[in-house]
Amino acid sequence: MLAALLISAAHGQAEDRLAVHLRSCAGCHGADGNSAVPGTPSIAAQPQIFLENYLVMTREGIRGTQLMQSLLKGMPDREIVALAKHFSALKAKPAREPVDKKLFQRGKSVAAANRCASCHLPDFRGREQMPRLAGQREEFLAEAMLAYRQNRRPGGDTIMAASLYGIAEQDFKALAHYFSRLK
Numbered sequence: 001m002l003a004a005l006l007i008s009a010a011h012g013q014a015e016d017r018l019a020v021h022l023r024s025c026a027g028c029h030g031a032d033g034n035s036a037v038p039g040t041p042s043i044a045a046q047p048q049i050f051l052e053n054y055l056v057m058t059r060e061g062i063r064g065t066q067l068m069q070s071l072l073k074g075m076p077d078r079e080i081v082a083l084a085k086h087f088s089a090l091k092a093k094p095a096r097e098p099v100d101k102k103l104f105q106r107g108k109s110v111a112a113a114n115r116c117a118s119c120h121l122p123d124f125r126g127r128e129q130m131p132r133l134a135g136q137r138e139e140f141l142a143e144a145m146l147a148y149r150q151n152r153r154p155g156g157d158t159i160m161a162a163s164l165y166g167i168a169e170q171d172f173k174a175l176a177h178y179f180s181r182l183k
């Protein structure tokens with residue numbers, strides 16, 4: 001009886017802690033994981049492994065913003081896994097912004113010519129440590145590519161700088177436009 005009470009109390013506490021964490025994430029990433037803030041990525045429907053890796057590296061101070069680093073500092077692995085599970089199960093809701101057909105087509109052909117789908121999957125929903133690109137915020141994607149190119153994405157996988165090798169910077173805009181408009 002007492003043991004059962006203690007277990008349910010501990011369970012309740014874990015839920016409270018997750019709820020508190022989720023409220024702080026929501027301030028920037030949106031309550032449903034779809035960001036309305038320029039420069040801040042959506043994190044709904046990202047692969048769980050990508051989220052876990054990113055959050056662990058942020059906790060250790062090698063990725064993410066200072067604010068996220070302080071939010072995650074000392075967070076036990078099980079709470080990080082709970083956060084990653086939560087966001088990976090949410091639905092991606094791309095912003096309903098107009099499509100520039102020329103830019104979209106250009107992005108599509110650059111992505112095909114460079115085999116981006118071989119890792120991010122043909123519908124660009126990502127898998128394992130490879131993030132979802134479909135429906136991500138356009139300006140965030142463009143900036144992320146530029147940052148890989150300029151080696152200023154701390155903790156970022158070097159495979160991405162290599163994958164972008166030889167692509168003109170103006171095509172980052174087209175790629176970002178294309179991915180952001182995919183459902």
Ligand code: HEC
Pocket residue numbers: 021022024025026027028029039040041042043051054055064065067068071083131
């Ligand atoms: C003050 C605003 C803010 C808060 C609060 C915040 N984040 Fe972030 N987050 C950002 C910004 C800005 C970036 C982009 C950082 C970059 O690219 O360098 C980001 C990036 C991320 C990424 C990487 C996504 C990608 O596609 O690359 C993940 C995952 C993430 N945040 C998870 C979280 C979680 C989980 C919480 C709550 C514990 C949280 N963040 C709280 C602003 C915030």
Ligand code: HEC
Pocket residue numbers: 041111114115116117118119120129130131132133136141144145153155156157159160163164167175
């Ligand atoms: C060999 C596998 C591989 C290929 C090919 C690849 N990517 Fe990636 N990509 C990754 C991995 C792994 C990450 C996560 C890196 C990290 O953690 O910073 C990533 C991250 C990204 C991000 C950052 C997204 C975010 O939410 O943080 C963008 C944008 C991106 N890739 C675009 C592309 C484009 C455009 C191409 C084709 C030119 C491409 N990728 C080809 C593996 C790949």
